[in-house]
Amino acid sequence: MPLIKINNKELEVEQGARLLQTALDNGIEIPHYCYHPSLSIAGNCRMCVVQIEGMPGLQISCNVNIGEMPEERKIDGKYDMVIETESEEVKDSRSRVLELLLLNHPIDCPVCDQAGECFLQDYSFEHGNASSRFKEEKRVNPKKQLGPEIWIYPNRCILCSRCVRFCDEIVGDPQLMVRNRGYSSIIDVRDNQPIDNKLSGNTADICPVGSLVSNDFLHKTRVWNLEEQETICMDCSVGCNVKIGVTVNGIQRIKPRLNKEVNDYWICDDGRLGYHAADELVRLQSPLLKEDDGFRPVSWKEVFDFISEKTTVNGKLSPGNMEIIGSAYGTNEENYLLRKLADSLSVPEENISLYPGEMDGDPIIFKSGFRISPDKTPNRRGSLDMLGLKSSGLADSLGNKIVYLLQGGVHDLMTESVSEILKKSEFLIVQSAYLSDEAKLADVVLPGTFHYEKNGTMTNDRNRVQRVRGVVQSPIGVKEDWKVIVEFSGALGIKNFNYESVDEITNEAAVNVNGYEGITVESVGSLGSDLNREREAFQEKAL
Amino acid sequence: MEKILTKNIETENSHRISVYMESGGYEAWRKVVREMSPEEVVETVKDSGLRGRGGAGFPAGVKWSFVPKVDKPKYLVCNADESEPGTFKDRLLLENDPHMMLEGIAIASYAIKANTAFVYIRGEFANQAVLLNEAIQEMKEKGYLGKNILSSGYDLEILVTRGAGAYICGEETALLTSLEGKRGYPKIKPPFPAVEGYLHSPTIVNNVETLCCVPHIINNGPDWFKSIGTEKSSGPKLYCLSGHVRNPGVYELPMGVPLRELIFEHAGGILHNRKLKAVIPGGSSTPVLKESEIDINMDFDSVAAAGSMLGSAGIIVMDENTDMVDACYNLSKFYAHETCGQCTPCREGVPWMKTILGRITNGRGRGRDIDLLLDICKSIEKRTICPFGDAAVAPVKSYIEKFREEFDYYIEYKKSLISQNAKSLDAVN
Numbered sequence: 027m028p029l030i031k032i033n034n035k036e037l038e039v040e041q042g043a044r045l046l047q048t049a050l051d052n053g054i055e056i057p058h059y060c061y062h063p064s065l066s067i068a069g070n071c072r073m074c075v076v077q078i079e080g081m082p083g084l085q086i087s088c089n090v091n092i093g094e095m096p097e098e099r100k101i102d103g104k105y106d107m108v109i110e111t112e113s114e115e116v117k118d119s120r121s122r123v124l125e126l127l128l129l130n131h132p133i134d135c136p137v138c139d140q141a142g143e144c145f146l147q148d149y150s151f152e153h154g155n156a157s158s159r160f161k162e163e164k165r166v167n168p169k170k171q172l173g174p175e176i177w178i179y180p181n182r183c184i185l186c187s188r189c190v191r192f193c194d195e196i197v198g199d200p201q202l203m204v205r206n207r208g209y210s211s212i213i214d215v216r217d218n219q220p221i222d223n224k225l226s227g228n229t230a231d232i233c234p235v236g237s238l239v240s241n242d243f244l245h246k247t248r249v250w251n252l253e254e255q256e257t258i259c260m261d262c263s264v265g266c267n268v269k270i271g272v273t274v275n276g277i278q279r280i281k282p283r284l285n286k287e288v289n290d291y292w293i294c295d296d297g298r299l300g301y302h303a304a305d306e307l308v309r310l311q312s313p314l315l316k317e318d319d320g321f322r323p324v325s326w327k328e329v330f331d332f333i334s335e336k337t338t339v340n341g342k343l344s345p346g347n348m349e350i351i352g353s354a355y356g357t358n359e360e361n362y363l364l365r366k367l368a369d370s371l372s373v374p375e376e377n378i379s380l381y382p383g384e385m386d387g388d389p390i391i392f393k394s395g396f397r398i399s400p401d402k403t404p405n406r407r408g409s410l411d412m413l414g415l416k417s418s419g420l421a422d423s424l425g426n427k428i429v430y431l432l433q434g435g436v437h438d439l440m441t442e443s444v445s446e447i448l449k450k451s452e453f454l455i456v457q458s459a460y461l462s463d464e465a466k467l468a469d470v471v472l473p474g475t476f477h478y479e480k481n482g483t484m485t486n487d488r489n490r491v492q493r494v495r496g497v498v499q500s501p502i503g504v505k506e507d508w509k510v511i512v513e514f515s516g517a518l519g520i521k522n523f524n525y526e527s528v529d530e531i532t533n534e535a536a537v538n539v540n541g542y543e544g545i546t547v548e549s550v551g552s553l554g555s556d557l558n559r560e561r562e563a564f565q566e567k568a569l
Numbered sequence: 570m571e572k573i574l575t576k577n578i579e580t581e582n583s584h585r586i587s588v589y590m591e592s593g594g595y596e597a598w599r600k601v602v603r604e605m606s607p608e609e610v611v612e613t614v615k616d617s618g619l620r621g622r623g624g625a626g627f628p629a630g631v632k633w634s635f636v637p638k639v640d641k642p643k644y645l646v647c648n649a650d651e652s653e654p655g656t657f658k659d660r661l662l663l664e665n666d667p668h669m670m671l672e673g674i675a676i677a678s679y680a681i682k683a684n685t686a687f688v689y690i691r692g693e694f695a696n697q698a699v700l701l702n703e704a705i706q707e708m709k710e711k712g713y714l715g716k717n718i719l720s721s722g723y724d725l726e727i728l729v730t731r732g733a734g735a736y737i738c739g740e741e742t743a744l745l746t747s748l749e750g751k752r753g754y755p756k757i758k759p760p761f762p763a764v765e766g767y768l769h770s771p772t773i774v775n776n777v778e779t780l781c782c783v784p785h786i787i788n789n790g791p792d793w794f795k796s797i798g799t800e801k802s803s804g805p806k807l808y809c810l811s812g813h814v815r816n817p818g819v820y821e822l823p824m825g826v827p828l829r830e831l832i833f834e835h836a837g838g839i840l841h842n843r844k845l846k847a848v849i850p851g852g853s854s855t856p857v858l859k860e861s862e863i864d865i866n867m868d869f870d871s872v873a874a875a876g877s878m879l880g881s882a883g884i885i886v887m888d889e890n891t892d893m894v895d896a897c898y899n900l901s902k903f904y905a906h907e908t909c910g911q912c913t914p915c916r917e918g919v920p921w922m923k924t925i926l927g928r929i930t931n932g933r934g935r936g937r938d939i940d941l942l943l944d945i946c947k948s949i950e951k952r953t954i955c956p957f958g959d960a961a962v963a964p965v966k967s968y969i970e971k972f973r974e975e976f977d978y979y980i981e982y983k984k985s986l987i988s989q990n991a992k993s994l995d996a997v998n
Contacts, residue, residue, distance in 0.1 A: 211910035
């Protein structure tokens with residue numbers, strides 16, 4: 027392995043490693059704009075220059091690959107490369123490039139969404155000049171909406187071409203291009219067609235300055251007001267890792283979080299904007315009981331007393347009489363508790379099912395391999411595992427039964443046939459964040475949580491268990507779903523569900539569910555953990 | 570000197586294959602394809618010391634030998650995108666002796682084992698492109714192109730691609746991206762085109778004049794070629810003389826001919842018997858020489874020693890009435906217009922220089938402008954992807970260094986040091 031020295035720091039690196047990435051990985055900051063680890067090398071910003079012993083002038087470190095040198099060419103007898111990133115010459119070059127990048131920049135930071143997380147700001151503070159020697163008229167181009175999710179402010183653009191390369195190399199649909207030549211160069215859409223691919227929002231994320239900005243986040247808040255929280259996206263079964271920017275007013279934006287195993291640096295626009303699904307929802311803030319003229323809000327105590335009376339007191343609750351329906355929108359922990367409840371009541375296997383049913387279709391797969399699943403539930407895999415089921419969907423066997431349905435989702439998905447089945451039940455309890463179509467059929471509605479309020483774990487469609495963290499607070503009166511299930515169990519006479527936190531359930535599930543051995547809150551961490559097993563073999567055992 | 574590259578240009582219908590063959594054309598190609606191995610061809614050209622005539626002066630044979638032995642198609646590209654201001658030698662060859670170039674292309678393709686060659690011809694050379702396609706057709710009819718050429722088992726196609734008017738596409742990597750059908754942006758090196766060029770395959774890019782020398786080297790041997798010119802710059806050279814000379818035009822003379830002799834003997838001296846003020850020796854991208862600096866020989870090393878470059882030997886002569894500030898502004902306008910805009914220093918810096926020079930010539934120059942210009946030069950020089958940045962800097966830097974007093978005068982007095990009389994006289998003439 028080549029041995030190199032960067033600023034007196036010795037490093038052993040992989041043969042062929044990229045110098046810039048190597049430095050960054052080892053905590054040595056080399057300012058750069060056009061370089062992105064998942065895109066091809068453009069070498070156009072000229073910021074990442076370094077001095078390499080034995081090479082003339084300065085080299086752009088993004089285009090230097092480190093290789094093993096023959097013995098006689100090693101420096102000091104042992105180094106394959108000796109690099110200086112902070113020499114006077116390098117610093118001078120950086121400040122020159124920054125001066126040029128800022129010549130025509132409007133310096134409109136006070137109204138720019140990027141301010142606060144802008145590399146032009148950061149590097150200017152660190153390496154730039156306090157005043158400009160440019161006394162000429164600035165180049166001015168009007169802002170323009172390039173697509174549903176993307177605006178361009180061309181005056182802020184540094185033409186690093188990341189967005190163009192992203193469309194070419196990741197999306198595989200070259201919707202962006204550089205128009206005009208030289209000083210008049212400008213990023214624009216091709217053939218006047220909007221950039222409407224499903225990954226378009228990422229172009230704003232990778233824009234190192236405030237040129238491409240998100241339509242959704244436009245002028246919403248300053249980024250330093252955001253509290254960024256890590257969780258996963260809930261809008262399909264891929265489970266992209268995201269960080270969610272939250273203020274006291276709720277979710278402000280969703281951005282991708284790097285996970286090489288799942289989503290790389292990207293998320294799709296469906297996931298990015300998915301949180302808006304909850305915008306129009308009228309949230310339930312107390313349990314509801316159905317009466318002749320509609321629903322009546324009641325307290326939690328009242329509702330559980332009612333359930334208790336309806337089921338146990340009248341002696342209606344017998345194992346064959348209870349149907350438990352888990353949710354593919356629910357966490358592993360919620361579904362695990364439901365299974366545990368079923369087992370405690372000795373509910374037969376055929377009375378346990380998962381809602382909603384399978385969502386068929388073809389995945390959308392982009393050039394880079396990034397995919398969007400047709401299954402819009404985030405946790406079908408994990409829910410099936412936890413409930414010990416092989417497939418989803420309601421069985422038409424709900425007649426004359428007490429049915430407990432955990433709904434979870436925020437999309438109206440109820441089909442005619444589901445409605446028919448649910449209507450047959452004698453006593454229907456639905457747990458939902460809002461008065462959904464399913465809930466309208468219920469005798470009792472328990473308020474539930476919305477995606478980004480949940481805590482626990484989920485398993486994506488490739489068997490990766492990932493952490494879900496509540497990033498926003500539930501409305502007053504709403505309890506976490508797993509707590510409701512615990513209390514519901516209590517109302518049915520099952521009193522031994524004692525959990526201090528959701529993590530305890532995670533750890534317990536790992537012990538009791540086949541295939542989840544070794545899964546702990548720690549092993550899942552922030553990037554998830556793959557299940558070590560053959561899917562099919564596990565399912566046989568479960569059944 | 571006996572004319573070599575331009576021997577046929579006076580002949581009627583010199584662009585026809587029959588005329589070319591009467592003077593011994595395609596003998597070299599027949600010899601190469603029948604008798605020589607590609608390696609022998611490369612060695613012969615290496616021995617001749619032929620250096621690239623496009624501007625950089627890199628030894629052609631050495632370049633050819635860089636082609637790696639990989640299982641990929643190889644390509645030869647003839648750079649006929651002649652657009653350097655002050656240069657018009659390739660055009661002469663293209664118009665009057667396209668077959669000499671085509672023969673050179675065929676030999677070079679054979680040497681690097683390419684089965685496809687491209688001529689990337691400047692977009693404005695519309696008629697020349699027609700002529701060239703006719704010439705290729707003639708070549709095919711003679712069996713010098715196509716499948717199994719002269720029963721040798723070697724296949725070759727030559728394709729003509731026209732540029733779209735961008736100066737930058739004369740830079741070899743930009744030429745290749747343009748050839749690939751993309752925006753004409755230079756590529757970062759490494760990889761070099763010889764290793765990874767057109768469609769990621771090994772590609773050799775040679776200038777028209779370079780390739781035109783090749784058949785003569787094959788016919789007459791490397792020693793004959795070395796006997797012309799200087800030790801390190803061998804062979805004949807086409808010099809393009811323009812500007813304030815009596816007889817502007819292309820002159821074929823050996824490498825290393827004295828610059829003063831070129832101007833005063835061959836080109837007939839300065840127009841209207843005025844005094845010589847400055848000379849650009851190698852196309853507008855090369856640093857200007859003052860009158861006192863022109864006693865040099867026109868070969869790669871001598872011009873470099875004088876602080877300039879032989880470049881494409883586009884010699885632009887300027888007489889005593891030339892306003893150097895205006896001349897500098899004129900060139901910077903060209904470069905500001907032609908910068909491709911890919912990398913930061915060139916995209917932002919070159920137009921900035923133009924704006925400042927424009928202000929100075931408008932009488933709105935400021936005291937610090939000159940130092941600022943020189944500092945901008947520093948910001949661009951050697952910091953760009955391709956040599957365009959250096960090319961754009963060379964005139965500004967050398968004009969200011971050598972004619973500083975004119976710039977200072979302009980800023981102080983808001984007018985040119987060169988008298989208005991002289992200017993109006995120029996207009997009359």
